[in-house]
Amino acid sequence: MDDRSKHDHTDWDAVVLAARERARSRQALMVERFGLSGDVQYDWSMDNAQITWSRNGRVFLTGRLTVIGSISVTQQTWLWSWANESLPHAALGDIEQVRQFGEENDYPVLPWPGFNSHPELVAEARMVAASVLDAEGLWAESMDDAQLHFMVHDLVLTADRQ
Template identity: 85%
Template structure:
């Protein structure tokens, strides 16, 4: 979908509002329910699309990751994970559904492979992706040159 004139702006604003509210409440619930603050450590892997949280070296929570997309800081650009051929298939999850939702609904920012980096637009895209894929939470990792934006799914408490 390359025709940027077909964007349903008022519809997009409504979808973003609902997705933002959903993401805020789910994120707060995830942090509170699983105690994801304070002395918590985590490890993640794109190869197997997994994240684990631990305290004092003991894993207490696991989850599945879906990479939504990445921001190249030097290039100031966003790239959807579904458009990045270098990624392990496991970390893509069902991200293709987000692209399809954008095509079907007239929200071209979702099926464009990438766009110029605007923090608010990236935030909107992440939250809409979280809503479309029914994520339990959002996760991000940053280096000097790269931001990775993930969704968190299937959280499971581990037994010791």
């Protein structure tokens, strides 16, 4: 028997608010600290769960990626990465902890494999996931019919930094 309380919207709202503030400040710090604006190019791979940033063809920053989930643009649905069997294992990182956090705290959106991709709900899910896994930043990429959403971790400046 499951004796846990029903989902508490007030508690969820507080978790989301704290995660949103944390994500905004960390994102701004990441962009400012590492100079990720202007003429910066990037390359990423789910196969090795890595992202690199370069300027003038020289890599200056590397990081580890964790896929949070994806949106099907035509179907308007969200799918958590932990529920997506087509993703490389390396790209999942510790995303399973986000699902477990949702189960332990009765936050339904986190352990649901997927849901209708209402923009606010997707934003909340992304930011709470980033908070649970202590991400340094968030990243998104649109391609064909999908939007991929990532967390960025373990940023390291390379020796080639200009």
